[in-house]
Amino acid sequence: MEFQLPEINLQLMAPEIFLFLWALAVMAFDVTTKRKSSSTAGNLALVGLAVTGVIMVFTDQGRGFGNMFFNDSMAVFFKVIFLAAAFMAIGSSFGLTHTRILNHRGEYFGLILLSTVGMMFLASSSELISLYIGLELTTIPLFVLAAFFKDDRKSVEAGIKYLVVGAFSSALLLYGLSFIYGLTGTTDIAQIRSILAHSAVAGFNPAYQESTPIMVMAVLAILGGIGFKLALPPFHQWVPDVYEGAPTPITAFLSVGSKAAGLVAFAKIMIMGLYDLYDPSKAPNDWGILVGVMAAAAMIVGNVLAIRQTNIKRMLAYSSIAHAGYVMVGMLALNSLGLASVGYYMFAYLFTNMGAFAIVALIEDRTGSCEIASYAGLSKTSPFLAISMTIFLLSLTGIPPLAGFFGKFYVFAAAIKMAETGSGLTWIYWLVGVGLVTSVFALYYYANVMRTMYFVETDSPLKVTMSPMAVAVIVIGVVGVVVFGLNPQPIVQFASDMPAALGALLP
Amino acid sequence: MSEYLSVLIFAVTGAAIVLFTFFISKLIRPHNPYPEKGVTYECAEDAIGDSWIRFNPRFYIFALIFVIFDVEVIFLFPWAVAFGELGLFALVEMVIFILILFFGLFYAWKKGVLKWV
C-alpha cells in the first residue's frame, strides 16, 4: 500500500492552533499558581482572543490538510463573530469570578476558549468529518459551562438537560450524515453536491437504485439534529430552561456563538451540500418548505411565548428562538443577498445580544435576581445602564436606525428577491408576512422591560456598581449597534464576500 | 413533498397500532391486584437489603481518567500498523497528540484527583 500524506499547511490553521494551546495554558496557569489575583486568568483569556484575532489578519485563505480545512471568506467572517462573542462573554464574566466562581476560574475561561476553537474549526471545515468534530468540540465544553455553578440546583439541572438534548441531537445529525456519506460515497461537501447534481435523479447513488426514501430519512435526521442546535420548533423546548439556569455570560455565549455555529453547520451541510434537493422542480425531496415551516413556527412560538415571561433570561431565550426564525428566512433565500444578509444579521445580533446579556449579568451579580420586576427604577439610579438596555432592546425589536433593523431588512429583502425568481416559491412571501406580523408582538414585550425601567416606581431602587470590563463590553455593544446601524455598508461589504465562497452555486 | 407525506403516514400508522394494542389489552385483560403481586423478590427469594448501595464516587473519577488512555489506543493502533510507510512526520504528530493527552493527566494530578483519600 502506498500512503500519501496530505499536504500540511499549518499556516492556514495558525489561529486555531494558537487559541487551543492558549486555552491549555490558561488552565495550566490556574492549577499551578495559588490564585494570586482573581482576574489574571480572565485577562489572559482576553489577551489570547485578541492575539488570535491579530494572527487571523495574517492568515491566508485557501485549502489545506487534504481538502479537510478550507479557510474561505465565509469562515473568516464567522470566525470574527465567534471571537467577538467569546471576548464579550469573558468580559462580562468578571463579576461572576469575583463572587461565585472562586475555585475554577481557569477551567471556566479555558473551556470558553476551547468552545471557540471548536466553532472556528467548524467554520473552516469543508468536509463531514471535520464538521462533526468541530460541532462536538463546540458543544461539549458548553455542557460543562452550563452546569458551572456546582451548588446551584438550577445550573446543574440546565447542564444535564443541555447535555441530554445536545448529545441526542448530535447522534441524530450523525445518523443523517452517515447516510449522506453512504449514498454519495464521499465526505467532501463540494463533491457531495456535484454527485447529487449529476446523477439522473437527485438523491441517489447509481449504485443503490432504490435509495430515495433513504435520502428523505437522512435529510429529516439532519434537519432534526441541526434544528435542535438552532432551537427551531419543534426542537426548541430545551432553550428557555438551559438559558435560565446557565451562568448569564454563558447564556449570552450560547445565544450568539453556539447559534452562529449552528448556522454555519446548516449552511455547510444543507446549502453547500444538499443544495440540489432544495429546488422543488428538481427533486422529490425538497427540504426548503420544511425549513420554512420550522422558521415560521420559530417566529410565532418565540415571540408569542416571550410575552408572558417574567424572568428576563427566559424572555431573551424565547426572543432568541424568534431571531433564529428570522435568520432562517435569510438562509432560505439562496441568492447572493441571502447568505450576506444572514451574516449581517448575526453581526448585529452579536453586539445587541451580548450587550443586553452583559447588563443582565451586571444586575444579577448585584441583586441575584433576573426578574424583570427588579429592573424597576433603573433609569433613576443608573441612567447609563437604562439607556444602553433601551438601545439593545430597540435593536432587537428592529427599530431604525439601529443595527437590528437592517438585519431584518436585508433578510426579508433577500427572501422577497428569492421568491420572485421561482413559481414554486410563493410560500416565501407567506414566511416574510409571518416575520413582519410577529415583529409587532416583539415590540410589546421588549417595550414592557423599557416601561419597567423608566416608569415603574419602586421603594428600593437598584444600586449597581460597575466593573470596568463590564462597562467596556456594554460600550462595545452600544457602539456596534449604533455605528453599524447608521452605516451598515462595511459589514454588508464584508458579508457579501461570502456567497463568492460558494462558487458558481448561487444565481 | 409526497415523500414527506409517506413518512408522516408511516409515523401516524405506527403510533396508531401501538395505541390500538394498548387499548385492546386494556379491554381483555383481567384486573385483579392483590398485595403479593407487588412484592419484590430475587431468584424467588425475598430481597435482603436495598439494591441501591453506594459505590465510592472515586471509582467513577478513576474510570473517567482511564477513558482518556483507553480511547488513545484507537488512534495509536492504526498509526502503529502503518508506521513503516508514514515515517517521521507521523511520529512527530503522534508525540504531539500524546503530549496533549498527558496535559489532561497533568491537570488531573494537579487537581489532586489521583490521591486516594
Place this chain on the structure above:
Amino acid sequence: MVPISAYLILAAVLFGIGTVGVLISRNVIVMFMSIELMLNAANMVLIAFSRALSIADGHVIVFLVLTVAAAEAAVGLGLIIMIYRNRATINIDRFSLLKW
C-alpha cells in the same frame, strides 16, 4: 455475502431502540446509554457503507465518533454525579425547577 440492506436495517433498529429509550426513559444514565446506542447505529451505517463502497473514510469517521462518544460520556457521568450529590436522585422527572 450479507447484503448491505441487512446492516442498514440492523442499524435502523438500533437507532430506533436508542431513540425510544431517550424519549421514554426516566433515568438519566439509561438515557445516556440509549444515546450511545444511537451513535453506534450511525457507526454501523458508516462501516457498512465504507465496506460496500471500499472507501476508507467511513472507518476514520467511526474512530473519531468513538472518541467523541467517550468525551461525551465522561462529561455526562461527571454531571450525573454532580446532580446526584445535589438532589440524591437521577430521575429526570424530578428535575423540574426549570419548567421542562
